[in-house]
Amino acid sequence: MNKNILLFIIVLIGINAVCGQWLNQDVTRTIDLTTQISKSIIQIKAKNTGSDSSTYQFAINKSYKASLAVLDEQSKDLPVRFVETKQEFNIYEAKFNSVVKSGSTVSLKVALTLLQQMKPYPEHISQTETQLVTYKDNVYFSSPYQTETQKTTVKVPTGRMESFTDIEPTQSKSSQVIYGPYKDVKGLQQTEFTVHFENNSPFLMLNKLEKEYEVSMWGNLAVETNYYFEHRGAKLKGAFSRLDYQRNPSASASHVSEIKEIVPRDSADFYYRDQIGNISTSTYTYNTNSITLKIVPRFPLYGGWKNEFYTGYNLPIDKFLSRDLDTGRYVLNVSMGVNIEGIYVGDHEIRFVLPEGASDIEFKLPNQIQPVSHRFENRKTFLDTVGRPVLIISTHDTTYENLRYVQVSFNLSYFSIFHEALLVTGAVFAFCILVMILTRVDFSLSKVKSN
Amino acid sequence: MTRLEPYYSPIDPILYPIFAFLFVVVGLAFLASFIVAQITNQKSQRNLYRELTMALVASITLGLGGFFVFLASGIYV
Structure with missing residues (x-):
């Protein structure tokens, strides 16, 4: 008898662990496939069926390259972290700002972007052909919890759709496929659907992005960006x-002949170079709050082609560097990546060259699910004695994170700001002393007899 | 809540070219007078304190001049 109760409890715990303690009452997904990345907006109404909790879990197929942002009812960004791998899913956990009582419901908005989920099919096209791609995804909202009702709308760029998987009930309008509503779907259920459609948006990605910020306490923030582009169409x-x-040129719709980057309004002294030297085909136009930097590469980019180059500009320091009045620390707040529409980054590296003498360096990245690593280096440039500390932050598979901000804070003594000026002064003074010594030393070969 | 205040350079960057010009001109003049005094003065006329003062004034002005030349030319140290 006692044994049976124990077994019953173990089974109960087991069931609880599998089903979790949330119930998705209603899920509406909109998958936007008009660009090269799939942007899903997922509206979730979830009920806490277990005990009071402050976390909610998501599942993403582990073969997907994803970027995830979770917003609560007040559109506040919630921190998300990786928990575990279950079956073919990676489980992520979002943490609420406050505890959600048992039995109450919450509304969540999830922005999920999937990278490289659209594959060109056919894989090879001639110069003037249009590009067709296939997109595969789970027809159900991937969640470790049960979902009562759900509906998915897939938007494609043009009306030309070659085929789509029919999973009852499915409707298709001109440039939309609507899957669902599906009722009572169990957690971690996967049924794949495929949509095959025309997509001529540039499939341009950055295999690698290196962004460097060089802080000068004398009023300048130098920004240099190394781009390693690849056309993945x-x-x-x-x-x-x-x-x-x-x-x-417009006959080949999917090629890329120019890249537009939005940079801060105060940027100045632009340059655009590659290994050969300066490239003169870049222009910039002023907008109300920004500058559009138009980069025209040396050659148009077609599917499978790569190109690499770098650009740079200067920014006034007062818009980006602040001083904490309580602790006296300096805080740098700058954008994490490049603001190019629809871009995503493979290896993302951000470097901060801080003033000589900066110590206790800390950083804060926006909430993201990809792992982040950092290391320090030392760099010696003009008028440096011990070298400047360089903080290098690496992450990967970033999309919308590019538009967000990273904070770096450090301590710096007031003396360090004037250190370089004293160095030049000291050098001139040493020269004067040398002159004084030389005039005092007698270099004549024979002694001159004084009268 | 942290209280943040924008950080401004100790000297407005607009002034760097003017500062560079002024300090370099004045600094070179002081250095020239120092070297002239060093070479022409007889041993008997030497005064170490006077020479060191001249050297200090010349090095401060020319040192700042050189420093502002760096900043004005876009090498933000």
């Missing part, structure tokens, strides 16, 4: 015809 079949391209 359908590969170009046959040879590239410059004649066809010049005659009608």
Whole structure:
């Protein structure tokens, strides 16, 4: 008898662990496939069926490259962390600002972007063909909890849709496929759907992005960005015809001939170079709150082609560096990546070259699910004695994080700011002393007899 | 809640070229007078304190001049 009760309790705990303590009452997903990344907006109404809790879990297929942001009812960003791998899913956990009482409901908005989930099909196209891609995803909202009702709307860029998987009930309108509503779907259930459609948006990604900020306490923040672009669209079949391209550049819809980056309004002294040297085909135009930097690479980019170059500009320090009045620490607040529409980054590296003498360096990245590592280096440039500390932060698979801000704080003594000026002064003084010594030393070979 | 205040450079960057010019001109003049005094003065006329003062004034002005030349030319140290 006692044994049976114990067994019953163990089974109960087991069930509880599998089902969790939340129930998704209603989930509405909108998957936007108009660009190269799939942007899902997921509206969740969830009920706490267990005890009081301050966490809610999400599941993402572990083969997907994803970027996730969770917003609560007040549109506040919630911290998300990786918990474990269950079956073919990675489980992430969002933490609420306050404890959610048992039996109460919460509304959540999740922005989920999937990278490289759209694959060009056919894989090779000629210069003037349009690009077709396939997109695969779970037809159900991936969640460790049970979902009562759910509906998914898939938006494609044009009306041209070759095919889509039919999972009853499915409807298709001009440029939309609507899956659902599905009732009572168990947690961690996966049924894949495929949509095959035309997508000519540039499939341009950054294999690697290196962004460097150099802080000078004398009023300047130098920004340099190294781009390693790759066009991940359908590969170009046959040879590239410059004649066809010049005659009608718009005929090949999926190629990339220019890149537009939005930079802060106060940027100045732009440069755009690569390994060969300066490239003169860049322009910038002023907008109300920003500057659009138009970069025209040396050659148009077709599927499978790569290009790398770097740009740089200067910013006034007072817009980005602040001083904490309580602790006296300096806080730098700068954007994490590049503001290029629809871009995503493979390896993302941010470097901060801080003034000589900076100590107790700390940083804070926006909430994200990808692991972050950091290391320190030392760099010697003009008028340095012991070298400047360089903080290098690495992460990967970032999209919307590029638009967000990273904070770096450090301590710096007031003396360090004037250190370089004293160094030059000291050098001139040493020269004067040398002159004084030289005039005092007698270099004559024979002694001159004094009269 | 942390109280933050924007950090401003000790000297407005607009002034760097003017400062560079003024300090370099004045500094070179002081250095020239120092070297002239060093070479022409006889041994009997030497005064270590006077020489050191001249050297100090010349090095401060020319040192700041050189420093502002760095900043004005875009090498933000």
